[in-house]
Amino acid sequence: MADIRHALMIKYGLGRQPTQAESDIWFVEVEKLKRQGVSSEEAGRRAAQAQLPGFKSKIYASEGDTVETLLLRVRDK
Template identity: 45%
Template structure:
C-alpha cells in the first residue's frame, strides 16, 4: 500500500506517511461516509480528520489525487 500511503500524506498535509493500519481505517471511514450521503471528497476529508493526528500540519508543493483515484489504488475493497 506504499503508494496510497504517500498519496494520503500529500493530499491531507500529514507530517508523516501514514501506516497501513491508518490507511485501512481511513478507507473504512470514507466508505461509511459515502454510504451516509457525503460526496467522495467530503468523505475523504472527514475521514482524514478523524484518522490522522497530523491532518493539515504540512503543505506540499505536489498535486494531490482525487478520492476516486485513492480508492482505486486500494482496489475499492
C-alpha cells in the same frame, strides 16, 4: 505508481506517511460516509481529519489525487 500512504500524506498535509493500518481505517471510514450520502471528497477530508495523524500540518507543492483515485488504488492493492 506512488504508494497510497504517500498519496494520503500529500493530499491531506500529514507530517508523516500513515501506517498501513491507519490508511485502511481511513478507507473504511470514507466508504461508510459515502454510503451515508457524503461526497467522496468531503468523506475523504472528514475521515482524514478524524483518523490520520497531523491532518493539514504540512503543505506540499504536489497536487494530491482525488479521493476516488485513492479509493481505487486501495481496492487494487
